[in-house]
Amino acid sequence: MNNFILIATVLASTALAYHYGRRRALGVVGGKPRDLHSLPGYHGAYMALWCLLPAAIFVAIWIAIEPTVVRQIIAGSLVQAQPGLTGNALDLAVNEIHSLSINAFAYSSASAEKKALVARYQELQGIGTAAMATIALVLVAAGLFYGSKSIAPRMRARQAVERVIMWTMVGCATIAILTTIGIIMSLLFEAMRFFQFVSPIDFLFGLQWSPQIAMRSDQVGSSGAFGAVPVFAGTLLITAISMAVAVPIGLMSAIYMAEYSSKKFRSWAKPLLEILAGVPTVVYGFFAALTVAPFVRDTGHAIGLNVASESALAAGLVMGIMIIPFVSSLSDDVINAVPQSLRDGAYAMGATKSETIRQVIIPAAFPGIVGSIMLAVSRAIGETMIVVMAAGMAANLTANPFAAVTTVTVQIVTLLIGDQEFDSPKTLAAFALGLVLFVVTLILNIIALTVVRRYREQYD
Amino acid sequence: MINALPTAVARGPNLSKDRIKKRYAAEARYKFYGLAAISVAILFLAILLVTIVGKGYSAFVQTAIAIDVNLDKSLIDSDNKGDVETLTQADYRAVVRASLRNLFPAGVTRGQERDYFSVFSESAQYDVQKLVLNNPSLIGTTQRIWVKSAPDIDMLRKGYVGAADDGSQRLNLTQKAFYDKLVADGRVRTQFNTTFFTAADSREAEQAGVLGAIMGTFMTLAVTLILVLPIGIAAAVYLEEFAPKNRWTDLIEVNINNLAAVPSIVFGLLGVAVLLQWFGMPRSAPIAGGVVLALLVLPTIIIAGRSALKAVPPSIREAALGVGASRLQTIGHHVLPLAMPGILTGTIIGMAHALGESAPLLMIGMVAFVVDVPTSLTHASTVLPVQIFLWADAPERAFEERTSAAIMVLLVFLIMMNLVAILLRKKFERRW
Numbered sequence: 001m002n003n004f005i006l007i008a009t010v011l012a013s014t015a016l017a018y019h020y021g022r023r024r025a026l027g028v029v030g031g032k033p034r035d036l037h038s039l040p041g042y043h044g045a046y047m048a049l050w051c052l053l054p055a056a057i058f059v060a061i062w063i064a065i066e067p068t069v070v071r072q073i074i075a076g077s078l079v080q081a082q083p084g085l086t087g088n089a090l091d092l093a094v095n096e097i098h099s100l101s102i103n104a105f106a107y108s109s110a111s112a113e114k115k116a117l118v119a120r121y122q123e124l125q126g127i128g129t130a131a132m133a134t135i136a137l138v139l140v141a142a143g144l145f146y147g148s149k150s151i152a153p154r155m156r157a158r159q160a161v162e163r164v165i166m167w168t169m170v171g172c173a174t175i176a177i178l179t180t181i182g183i184i185m186s187l188l189f190e191a192m193r194f195f196q197f198v199s200p201i202d203f204l205f206g207l208q209w210s211p212q213i214a215m216r217s218d219q220v221g222s223s224g225a226f227g228a229v230p231v232f233a234g235t236l237l238i239t240a241i242s243m244a245v246a247v248p249i250g251l252m253s254a255i256y257m258a259e260y261s262s263k264k265f266r267s268w269a270k271p272l273l274e275i276l277a278g279v280p281t282v283v284y285g286f287f288a289a290l291t292v293a294p295f296v297r298d299t300g301h302a303i304g305l306n307v308a309s310e311s312a313l314a315a316g317l318v319m320g321i322m323i324i325p326f327v328s329s330l331s332d333d334v335i336n337a338v339p340q341s342l343r344d345g346a347y348a349m350g351a352t353k354s355e356t357i358r359q360v361i362i363p364a365a366f367p368g369i370v371g372s373i374m375l376a377v378s379r380a381i382g383e384t385m386i387v388v389m390a391a392g393m394a395a396n397l398t399a400n401p402f403a404a405v406t407t408v409t410v411q412i413v414t415l416l417i418g419d420q421e422f423d424s425p426k427t428l429a430a431f432a433l434g435l436v437l438f439v440v441t442l443i444l445n446i447i448a449l450t451v452v453r454r455y456r457e458q459y460d
Numbered sequence: 461m462i463n464a465l466p467t468a469v470a471r472g473p474n475l476s477k478d479r480i481k482k483r484y485a486a487e488a489r490y491k492f493y494g495l496a497a498i499s500v501a502i503l504f505l506a507i508l509l510v511t512i513v514g515k516g517y518s519a520f521v522q523t524a525i526a527i528d529v530n531l532d533k534s535l536i537d538s539d540n541k542g543d544v545e546t547l548t549q550a551d552y553r554a555v556v557r558a559s560l561r562n563l564f565p566a567g568v569t570r571g572q573e574r575d576y577f578s579v580f581s582e583s584a585q586y587d588v589q590k591l592v593l594n595n596p597s598l599i600g601t602t603q604r605i606w607v608k609s610a611p612d613i614d615m616l617r618k619g620y621v622g623a624a625d626d627g628s629q630r631l632n633l634t635q636k637a638f639y640d641k642l643v644a645d646g647r648v649r650t651q652f653n654t655t656f657f658t659a660a661d662s663r664e665a666e667q668a669g670v671l672g673a674i675m676g677t678f679m680t681l682a683v684t685l686i687l688v689l690p691i692g693i694a695a696a697v698y699l700e701e702f703a704p705k706n707r708w709t710d711l712i713e714v715n716i717n718n719l720a721a722v723p724s725i726v727f728g729l730l731g732v733a734v735l736l737q738w739f740g741m742p743r744s745a746p747i748a749g750g751v752v753l754a755l756l757v758l759p760t761i762i763i764a765g766r767s768a769l770k771a772v773p774p775s776i777r778e779a780a781l782g783v784g785a786s787r788l789q790t791i792g793h794h795v796l797p798l799a800m801p802g803i804l805t806g807t808i809i810g811m812a813h814a815l816g817e818s819a820p821l822l823m824i825g826m827v828a829f830v831v832d833v834p835t836s837l838t839h840a841s842t843v844l845p846v847q848i849f850l851w852a853d854a855p856e857r858a859f860e861e862r863t864s865a866a867i868m869v870l871l872v873f874l875i876m877m878n879l880v881a882i883l884l885r886k887k888f889e890r891r892w
Contacts, residue, residue, distance in 0.1 A: 166788075169697060172692075172698065173695040173703070173712055174712070176715055176716045176719055176758065176762065187729060187730075187733075190733055249497045249500055252493050252494045252497030253501055256493075256497065269502070273501055279508070280817070280845050280870060283848070283867050283871070286848060286863060287511060290852070291511050324501050325501075328501075353491075354486060355483070378721060378723075381723070382725060382726070384822075385845075413819070417823075417827060430729065431733070434729040441722060445717075449721075
């Protein structure tokens with residue numbers, strides 16, 4: 001609540017600073033704005049920025065640093081009480097104090113020393129918050145003072161304000177880069193920790209995947225096996241099935257819409273197809289698990305096949321449906337980008353429409369079509385909800401579409417749902433799988449985007 | 461000198477005519493394949509929607525049974541205190557059970573009694589509690605109220621399940637006979653399922669609703685929107701209007717395009733590693749979910765924003781610069797307002813995407829079972845797609861129809877958002 005008051009105070013002073021700066025700028029030139037270098041509003045904004053930015057930057061840094069400092073102090077007093085405490089055990093002890101301080105129920109049953117430490121912890125936090133608020137308010141006042149002093153007719157307030165805005169925009173544009181760096185760093189970092197338990201060779205080429213680790217070391221199969229080949233194979237199988245559905249349907253739809261259909265038909269069919277891409281994947285997952293999978297199983301039984309109830313076929317089929325619009329809309333674009341002169345040439349030689357399509361347009365659009373299929377493959381590999389709900393958990397190394405297989409995304413979800421302990425290979429394996437997933441989809445995307453772009457330039 | 465034209469040579473049967481026929485047949489076949497492909501795709505869509513609606517529409521109504529509750533003073537407020545605490549804590553279960561026994565046939569065994577009780581929902585006691593708290597003067601009277609039936613009876617009435625004594629059905633014939641008697645007495649009706657829209661999740665299907673998930677979704681998306689709108693617009697303006705063409709901006713551009721195609725689950729891993737572990741954000745909370753979704757849709761919104769800015773003709777910029785506006789004034793006063801409808805359309809579509817997203821939220825723990833409607837950004841909560849995922853896993857038949865109904869609610873939200881986007885585009889679209 002205190003933080004809320006602090007934020008409100010700072011924001012209110014910022015608004016006041018804006019008005020004051022405006023008035024003061026007008027005041028220094030006797031109410032004649034044309035004598036000012038910048039419009040009065042810029043002077044107001046200039047003052048507002050001086051009021052807001054130093055305090056905001058300070059608070060951000062403080063919030064980032066404070067918990068560490070408080071933990072250090074608590075850790076210090078813990079070590080004084082129990083000199084042997086180091087490393088993870090110390091971390092755990094500090095964490096316990098922290099959780100006691102926010103959990104009144106647990107606090108009531110804690111020991112007296114712990115209660116004292118919790119009190120000390122809370123006291124430190126209180127001091128920290130108070131100090132932060134005081135310094136922030138001082139900074140606000142100092143900013144106001146400096147800002148109002150620098151207001152003068154020749155002051156280049158607009159340039160100053162615009163510079164801040166520019167840098168803010170640059171900062172926003174870099175967030176995308178930071179996200180990528182964050183993804184790569186976190187995946188790499190956690191995967192490295194995983195590879196301390198399991199060698200990368202075993203992970204990438206091992207044939208046995210059973211990540212369940214027993215709670216006690218004397219239980220059977222306690223080591224867990226992290227050979228990811230069955231998981232990769234399952235992903236490939238489901239992706240292949242979905243492509244077998246999506247590529248012919250998507251490609252033929254695109255060809256029909258680009259070459260045959262009337263404008264009116266196209267204006268109806270294209271949005272309808274795109275709805276398929278807009279339906280949330282969890283809906284497809286439900287559809288796959290409750291409608292398609294039983295249907296596939298029963299049909300299989302009727303013709304004497306042994307079909308698992310979580311067959312790769314059901315998940316792949318539904319995923320294929322979802323992917324159709326990705327293939328069709330991109331292929332549609334590239335087919336439309338083939339110059340009309342190529343078509344006219346083929347027609348002039350007496351080719352029928354379908355002959356033109358097969359022998360002229362598709363070869364001309366081939367790189368773009370391949371690009372769109374690669375994007376679709378990357379989408380299928382990374383798709384999660386359908387497979388989580390409709391594919392199996394057990395890692396079977398098989399190419400039989402009627403068997404249950406598991407995928408990379410399913411394993412990531414199952415490994416990370418529930419309790420997360422970041423020192424067990426079971427949890428960390430999710431990040432190693434995530435790294436593989438990220439790298440593979442990234443390569444596919446980069447190749448596909450380059451191919452499509454180069455193809456577009458070719459006919460521009 | 462012109463030679464005599466070669467006279468037509470008799471070629472036997474006219475092969476070219478046959479070939480043309482074949483080629484035309486191939487042409488017709490090819491065209492048919494195209495049409496068939498589109499039809500199959502649209503057919504899939506239709507099957508999907510029909511299945512969902514067909515399974516889900518019945519969840520919007522619910523079976524209710526009328527019971528005459530004897531609000532026995534000795535059970536509710538034996539000491540005649542009449543204060544709120546006493547009235548809240550009274551044993552309404554006993555009150556309800558005592559009243560229910562009046563409905564049972566005479567001379568039932570304990571086992572049969574248990575069967576009969578399980579025809580009614582456990583929520584009856586809360587209904588009675590509410591009734592008494594609203595109007596304590598009713599104590600001592602007998603009131604007829606409509607309570608929810610147990611989900612099994614609801615399923616029986618909707619015709620999804622039957623009853624049998626061999627254990628193949630969840631209901632046995634005793635219960636079925638009792639239900640039939642209640643129907644004959646006019647004590648059973650089908651009413652609108654308000655619980656579905658006013659309750660959060662519950663283990664009991666008849667008490668489960670989507671309000672908690674809707675509130676969670678709302679808060680999560682609010683966080684996303686607050687982050688993504690200013691950052692997305694600022695980034696799009698910078699990249700489109702100011703960025704010099706150099707390696708650095710090329711890198712940002714390639715990076716944004718690739719980020720838009722990164723699987724959403726990877727963003728979930730980022731959320732776990734960075735937001736939860738590093739920044740210590742609370743698990744399962746809308747604030748963490750909102751940040752993850754913001755990172756997820758940011759590339760989409762930047763790309764949409766850039767194309768909206770690109771569509772504003774350079775003459776606007778030149779005119780503004782010509783009368784002495786600075787570059788930022790040009791953008792802020794002229795270009796951005798003109799590009800705003802396009803940017804907003806892109807944002808709404810991006811938010812619709814975020815609304816349907818569930819995989820990254822599973823990662824950061826928004827699969828928690830939350831029985832309260834969340835009230836703050838740091839409370840554990842869930843979102844609509846994840847609620848669907850959770851219910852889809854529940855074995856009871858009653859949850860199957862609720863899952864479909866929740867999907868219908870989600871789809872209605874999505875359709876509304878897309879409609880707004882389309883209308884916005886129609887209304888403000890300008891051809892220069």
